[in-house]
Amino acid sequence: MREDTRAKIQEIALRLFTEQGYEATSLREIAEELGVTKAALYYHFKTKDDIVASLAEDRIAEQDELLAWLRAQPKTPETRRELLLRYAEQLEQARHQDLGRFLERNQTSLRDHPTMKAMRTRMLELAEALSDPDDPVRVRLRRSIALFTLHTGSWLTQQYDISETERREIARSLALEILDGPCGD
Amino acid sequence: MREDTRAKIQEIALRLFTEQGYEATSLREIAEELGVTKAALYYHFKTKDDIVASLAEDRIAEQDELLAWLRAQPKTPETRRELLLRYAEQLEQARHQDLGRFLERNQTSLRDHPTMKAMRTRMLELAEALSDPDDPVRVRLRRSIALFTLHTGSWLTQQYDISETERREIARSLALEILDGPCGD
DNA sequence: GTCTATACAGCGATAGAC
DNA sequence: GTCTATCGCTGTATAGAC
Numbered sequence: 001m002r003e004d005t006r007a008k009i010q011e012i013a014l015r016l017f018t019e020q021g022y023e024a025t026s027l028r029e030i031a032e033e034l035g036v037t038k039a040a041l042y043y044h045f046k047t048k049d050d051i052v053a054s055l056a057e058d059r060i061a062e063q064d065e066l067l068a069w070l071r072a073q074p075k076t077p078e079t080r081r082e083l084l085l086r087y088a089e090q091l092e093q094a095r096h097q098d099l100g101r102f103l104e105r106n107q108t109s110l111r112d113h114p115t116m117k118a119m120r121t122r123m124l125e126l127a128e129a130l131s132d133p134d135d136p137v138r139v140r141l142r143r144s145i146a147l148f149t150l151h152t153g154s155w156l157t158q159q160y161d162i163s164e165t166e167r168r169e170i171a172r173s174l175a176l177e178i179l180d181g182p183c184g185d
Numbered sequence: 186m187r188e189d190t191r192a193k194i195q196e197i198a199l200r201l202f203t204e205q206g207y208e209a210t211s212l213r214e215i216a217e218e219l220g221v222t223k224a225a226l227y228y229h230f231k232t233k234d235d236i237v238a239s240l241a242e243d244r245i246a247e248q249d250e251l252l253a254w255l256r257a258q259p260k261t262p263e264t265r266r267e268l269l270l271r272y273a274e275q276l277e278q279a280r281h282q283d284l285g286r287f288l289e290r291n292q293t294s295l296r297d298h299p300t301m302k303a304m305r306t307r308m309l310e311l312a313e314a315l316s317d318p319d320d321p322v323r324v325r326l327r328r329s330i331a332l333f334t335l336h337t338g339s340w341l342t343q344q345y346d347i348s349e350t351e352r353r354e355i356a357r358s359l360a361l362e363i364l365d366g367p368c369g370d
Numbered sequence: 371g372t373c374t375a376t377a378c379a380g381c382g383a384t385a386g387a388c
Numbered sequence: 389g390t391c392t393a394t395c396g397c398t399g400t401a402t403a404g405a406c
Contacts, residue, residue: 021293021296022208024294026397026399028399036372037373037374037375039376039401039402040372040374043373047399047400104292107289108203108209109209109294137342137355138359145334145338145341145359148341149330153326156326157326160322160325171326173323174327177366212381213380224392224393225391227382228390229389233383374406375404376403378399378400379399380397382395382398384393385393385395386392388390
């Protein structure tokens with residue numbers, strides 16, 4: 001029962017932060033849904049920000065894995081395509097979809113949060129590591145947008161009446177298409 | 186001097202909302218910077234949300250113009266390219282760059298705000314109006330992402346040491362390239 | 371270890387004096 | 389148009405019950 005309360009706080013917090021926004025969600029709401037007073041939360045987390053930090057820890061670890069892998073590879077078109085597929089795989093895990101939505105929707109509130117800076121830095125590093133320093137800006141931007149397509153793609157297709165599997169497949173193949181340009185690089 | 190106060194509130198609010206976030210910016214801060222008490226703001230605006238609504242009015246009018254134009258055109262590749270260029274032109278106006286940054290960074294806080302719903306609806310309508318209903322989802326998603334590239338492109342290139350003109354030109358040409366696929370549609 | 375009770379400064383918003 | 393005073397709420401913090 002010990003770590004259970006902590007996990008439940010994380011679960012409720014992530015859901016409410018995503019639905020209502022970080023600042024708009026009060027600790028009283030979280031505590032109420034858990035059936036305790038808000039002061040009880042302070043035993044498990046030092047501050048409200050601390051809850052956010054704990055949520056992002058796993059994601060940062062995954063980004064680091066991907067970065068380490070990417071840097072150990074030659075910068076070939078095959079490596080780039082492989083990275084996109086690995087990245088897509090991470091995003092498709094249910095727990096990171098929720099976190100991803102939360103992070104996208106709360107960029108400003110959390111901009112100066114150290115944990116958020118860490119995640120954004122890694123995201124940009126991943127995008128940059130797809131290219132050589134002497135690649136033209138245009139190519140580097142296109143590759144960054146390919147990575148972003150995996151994020152925004154599933155959101156933009158939510159208005160269409162297709163299955164989750166189709167959604168993913170379309171976002172994935174479109175990201176790959178954008179990655180290396182009109183007729184490959 | 187009468188409408189001057191109102192305009193100054195808008196100016197200060199937009200800057201602070203963008204820098205710190207909507208929820209994180211208090212009416213006291215805005216009032217203090219203007220040299221009045223926060224209660225004075227309530228003479229000019231009914232609520233805090235009302236300030237946001239007033240900021241977005243011009244942008245919605247522009248979106249409507251663009252939508253009306255698009256719907257009067259045949260759905261040809263030329264029309265699509267022309268829309269992207271007109272859209273880019275709107276974004277490049279200084280006052281809408283500020284508003285755009287503010288909106289991007291406060292999606293969650295403002296999600297249920299009627300004015301924000303109006304803007305998002307129009308954004309999706311624009312993206313949809315680029316395609317026919319019987320175009321495959323993949324094609325429709327690609328055209329939406331082309332539109333988004335104009336938004337995210339200038340942000341992603343801020344890390345590179347290039348001029349604002351170059352930034353725009355690259356985002357523009359990349360959006361055009363993505364718009365109609367590897368070898369045209 | 372886990373929580374309740376309580377307090378505090380700051381928030382958006384309102385009422386009413388000037 | 390702007391003020392003071394006040395309301396119920398928030399995040400944060402601490403003291404102490406069990």
